[in-house]
Amino acid sequence: MVVTGASSGIGAATARAAAAAGARVVLAARREDRLAALAAELSGTGAEVLAVRCDVTEPDQVAAALGTAVATFGRVDVVVNNAGQGLQGTVTDVDLDDVRAVLELNVLGPLVVMQAAVPLMRAGGGGSIVNISSGTTLAAAPGTGPYAASKSALEKLSAVAREELAPEGITVSCLLPFATSTEFMTSIRAGREAAEEMTAGATFDPPERVAEAVLDLVRTGAAQVDLVPRAYGGSA
Template structure:
């Protein structure tokens, strides 16, 4: 699907990959709907992007998801692309995972993307076209101690995306999965639990810039491929250095 002239909803758009994706989509000629809980940030960003609107939205609240989609329709008349980017980390070994924290991460990383897809799919079906990109994580490529709760939520999202893609075959709607590697965002500072452990584990790691991930997300929208990753080949991914594949 072409980015130029499209209407794009980006969740988690207040910083990091979401904000970078919104900027990249706007620069490519899209009209962008910025969604996040931090209303001040998305309003500031919307003011920098031509034709963009900002909507405060906690994607774990179905009523707010419905209001977000309605705001997009009222502003632009349609929704062409959804980037499900909102998410949160969790770092704790299996025996120490708080069940409340685990439920919270599942709600944001897995249930909320499903709610967003359910909200936009009827609109896309009426037009016979659409693209959905669900943002996963390169941590799903390894079995690193302490990442079990977070990885479980993202692996489930990847399978949900793949099955949704098959269910929508022939509808004109594609569902794809973006798998970034370590990225320079506010992820570690907003982790639900285990921040110190996560920071220690990633100390000295080479981080991608969010703009690189944003470019890959738009590439995935345009290609309609099932999946794209920025994970280095040494970690089992397809990235052999340089540009994403």
Template sequence: MDINGAVVLVTGASSGIGAATARAASRAGARVVLIARREERIQQLAKELGESVALAVPCDVTDRSQIEGAVQAAIERFGQIDVLVNNAGQGLQATVDAIDPDDFRAVLELNLLAPLVTTQAVLPHLRKRSAGAIVNVGSGIIWSTLPGSGAYSASKAALQKLSAIARAELADEGIAVSMMFPSITETEFLGRVRGNVEDARQMEAASGLLPQSPEGAADMILGLIRSGAEQADLVPEKFGGTLNS
């Protein structure tokens, strides 16, 4: 679909891939709705992009009522929603015997249920236009078997399956559902990991992968919006992706 003139809602827009995606979409001519809990950051980003084309809505995406309120704010401001980028997420580093069930529930709420509920809130507006794009941000970690990553990998693997089925269900309505699989990216992700942060840092360092820029991931997300392709990744071939390295 054409991004120019579209209204693009991005969750987790306060930093990293989410903020980079909002900037890239704005440069492409989109109006953007910035969704995140950190109000000061998204307000600052909205000012940077131009408040006539950017709307900052503080929102905890694990709260259905807040999601519905954010979607309504977007409709009131711009009159439509054309694209949803489900980017908000969090890691969890712990071996299977040490996974805290409360941590796992929180990660599932954010990484899996929040994209579902946000999709459900946006879908009526996409259906009105018989067109739209939904991009869910996963992780290339699902193609590896790394000790300590079981809970996080499980949440992202479940998101991939949910996305694939949503794509099949919505294809005839003109709505494309796609998955983006980043590799290690230069963001604040590690600092917010639940469980053992030091083990997460060591696992990343031991991978030998060089962190990629969030701007590269954002460009890939915009490519999916334009093409409607099923998926794209920035993961090297030896780790299960398609990136030549």
């Protein structure tokens, strides 16, 4: 299993859950020190793990990372596109450079990874791709427009890829987490204070809950699952 954004939060929790389930895990992210620490932790449990520095917006880095994964483990069966970034700002005031950066990471990044992974999955006879979206796409909360738009685009991209790749035995799924206890708030590109105010009082899910949902999607191959409580417009 290749997990992007694996250095913390949902990505790290997914890597731990996958390793505990017996998967060989490839940790991909930009923070090499975090990756090395997690790789050492998982190796200490007997898991087979590979850490590779990778910026998912750079096709050459993604191709190199997946090539190393194949050279090490022989194949790529599962990819979890978790790398992403937040942004808070109103439609009239948000900085356009911030929007471009978030679209680059949240939409083009997963596309870059899918384009590199699909030929490897074809060679192996199939596979599973899980793209991590956001429960913000289920509401119209002021200040979330550009970020939610990037995740809505990822959901549509996932749905179309699912139809295109199903005949080849490749399943594409999308997961919509609710507010999760991670470093997400500190990594928001802009509007952190507004985002913290908006989520004040909310009960955050542990990243382990999201990780288990990721593994369930790999097992079931469902098209889309959300972890958003019904009170917030979700199905959980």
